[in-house]
Amino acid sequence: MFSTPKAPRIKGTMHPRFDEILTPEALAFLAKLDGAHAGRRAELLAARRERSKRVWAGEKVDFLADTRSVREDKSWKVAPPAPGLVDRRCEITGPPTPKMSINALNSGAKVWMADFEDSLAPSWRNVIDGQLNLRDAIRGHLEFTDEASGKEYRVTAETPPTIVVRPRGWRLCEKHITIDGRPLPAALVDFGLFFFHNAQQLIDNGAGPYFYLPKLESHLEARLWNDVFTQAQALLGIPQGTIRATVLIETLPAAFEMEEILYELRDHSSGLNAGRWDYIFSYIKTFAYNGGDYVLPDRSSITMTTPMMRAYTELLVSTCHRRGAHAIGGMAAFVPSRADQSVTEQALAKVKADKEREAADGFDGSWVAHPGLVATCTQAFDAVLGDRPNQLDKQRDDVHVTAADLIAAGATPGKVTLEGLKTNISVSLRYLAAWVNEQGAVAIDNLMEDAATVEISRTQIWQWLHHKVRLSEGLVVTPDLVNELVKHEVDALHAQATDERSHRHVDEARDVFVESAMGEDLPAFFTPYAYVRYLIDRPLQLRGPISKDDLRMSEKVPPREPQAAHN
Template sequence: MQLPEGVEVLGPIHERYEEVLSVEALEFLADLQRRFAADRGDLLAARARRQTELDAGSPLEFLPETESVRQDPDWRVAEPAPGLVDRRVEITGPTDRKMTINALNSGAKVWLADFEDANAPLWENQVGGQLNLMDALDRRIDFRDEKGKEYALRPADELATIVVRPRGWHLPEKHLLVDGEPISASLFDFGLYFFHCARRQLDRGAGPYFYLPKLQHHLEARLWNEVFVRAQELVGIPRGTIRATVLIETIPAAFCMEEILYELREHSAGLNAGRWDYLFSVIKTFRTRGRDFVLPERNTVTMTAPFMRAYTELLVSTCHRRGAHAIGGMAAFIPSRRDPAVNEQALAKVRQDKRREAGDGFDGSWVAHPDLVPICREEFDAVLGDRPNQLDRLRDDVSVSAAELLDVAATPGEITEAGLRNNISVGLQYLAAWLGGNGAVAIYNLMEDAATAEISRSQVWQWVHNDIRLADGRTVTGHLVNDLIEEELAAIADAAGESFDAAGFAQAAALFRQVALAEHYEEFLTLPAYDQLR
């Protein structure tokens, strides 16, 4: 391959990779990295300083220095872009070839093409996923599975709008160096898709659209806006063509929702209630604050918990006040082909959840499986009717205080041995799959991704380090967790039989112990896990 000066590709070059990693595309990436790497580093350092302050007892509150932004009644975000006017159902999933076809064909209005939490960042997944998106837009994508079943795209007017989620600001892409340093994974994922597909999308009447994950401050949104402006200048398309929806999936971001919209207003497509990462962020941010910030086991924490209710109500109110879409959270249930009773009970909960979101004013919501698309659509159809959204529902009745956002202690539920075991088992199974290259894993009829694995290991860490007692009176200790890890490994091996990957699960167990039991809390499990990926 021919490479621009200062650019090194350390990953293997497979068939057609030169289409993605062209000289022009690599020059584009290098420009973004050289221009924005220092600012990214400064923002990550600011995150670390803020966490140190919070660990020391500093309050989390609405920012006094941006009160004028919140009080100004006049500003609005850009009008919804083509393909993003009606978002009543959005399906999420990684960018492998089969999922690309199934998601686009699912009947959902939007497909979140995920390079982040539903994706294990193998080099082949990152570059191959870009190829799949290019091929989908060119309608030259097909797939045949091991049973001979063939998959192909439906007519263009029946396909979902593609919205790409790049990896977060904290992650590197170690297989591509610019001036000797790994490029930002955010810029890598965003840049390749934008460079190759922006014009492809415009030619089809849509545009280059993105979901932005893991933001913790409005200045991180400002950096994304500067990236967007530069990218559009380099490629020669009008400023404002890009649209981005921000996932409010960290509790610091919940305190600056309006400021995030303001920073991105010419490129904004709204906010999303990223519920699983939000729970992870609550645990992580306040992990040393004692029992007032200890949640019950994860599967009992619903969106009706007072602090979660405050968060979603504030999100809808904030978005609609500024003319932005509010998109609801994930329905992660995976229908069972073997157990109708499990399906009936779980689907009733999904329907109830989507009915609540539509009734609260959300403009759409997420599902993880095509079988859930009709349920979500029915509930939003019942509220929206022929309207594409409910941006006109301003929710002036909502008033949320900092105390309400932080009222974690009011969450009902308990911590049982079964809940502890579930966290351990899910963590082990997910990490084994992730290290093997699969970032979206069906476990116990739920689609688990990095966010739910983060909750699992973070709860274990928090329970151990805060001497939490189980419902039966036992204290959660490192010794107890280690014993249960061995028991859960044996149960997984017994269920898998001859297909059990002993070496893979040994690696997963060692990593789980590192991120769940070590004295030092790892900020993201994907950082040490990424070191172990080829």
């Protein structure tokens, strides 16, 4: 006999319509997913931390010796493209807020990546509202009226994009749903609620339940997702293999396990994506304590033609096409400017060149963050694809990437400048002031920024501080210098604040920045601290110092009796 999982407890406020998502049946489904997989998740997160310590102590980062047979076996392929995912030449991304959802569905893109991760500040209201918006959109009911302008938004596209959902990563918890006081893994909450309510409807609509998987660091984490998929399909009577998942290769460890990740998900795989901004952040984090040889220049200098980035993307395309999987390119984050047409023209030229390079390299499609970029991206891929839906037949046998190629920091041109330091501080604080106000996708200096922006910026500052880097202008990056620049930016933001709430968010942004960028140790992510401190419902927020145990409460999984995978 197997024990029945306890029913989750809702600790968040029940806003209007939340009961449509948080039904007893849906919560029981989450409990089964949690009971079967939360323990392994905790073990894998602990393994991440131990691996990081070994690398900082000098362990070489390399392709895995014990999975060589998977890489050398030429016989296996991933599942063929699923309905709605055959042609992916342009994918638009954004959080599932009502306005952004409708704009994405009307954009003309082939795919919409509905994002519960980096571009959604995961407040309780945002998370469950996002589930409601997706439920309505899939059933053709989504409408929105902007209270400020009175403008009405409706989905008018004859063929809206295929919806692909990105749940939060394995590291995050959902404090508003607990079992025995332990928060549930946010990834299982986002995946489970969407799958439970929409899987069959999506199939009836001619597509299926499709996902983007973020922040994976190993093929064992992909194996865990595959087991989640297998159990979820069995529980709801959905045919095995119906779920499809595209994995974002946005961590350096995952770049060394691309083939193994595809193998673990092969019956559910729809390819890999080059999550390039988070990848740079992961590079810095991976070698945080390994000396000045790994210090990177201003992030504006790290382009996709930088040798280590070029090696990463070429390896991704060659790996995917060898296994019959889609290779999806990186984000174009520019936001067109109505006020300055010349800015828009220059940016579109850069986007065009970027997408043309990706298409020529063999990518099957790419990402944009704004509807105004869909045409530019689509045209770049049209020129290469023509009437073909993809270029899976383009084999990159010319690609031979070594571990040294992926780690070649010394080959990255550019300098660390005072302007680069100021930009990292300014963009971080402006974004964080919006994030603690529940906004995850924020237009800053004509770019659509998300959490990856802060991750790159704050880890660069930490790295420059830790290694006492000398700027090209001659100054050394010290705590005094950074504090002076932070004060200048905070004063400017306070001067722009219009009410007490805005002033409070500026101070909260400064707190998150100092906590994540200026401590003796480098936090793995800024989001766990910022979420626990500022984004959960106020009665649940911790008032005193926050320990690592406070941030890892969802990993405190009690021993359970073995449970049948499909129970």
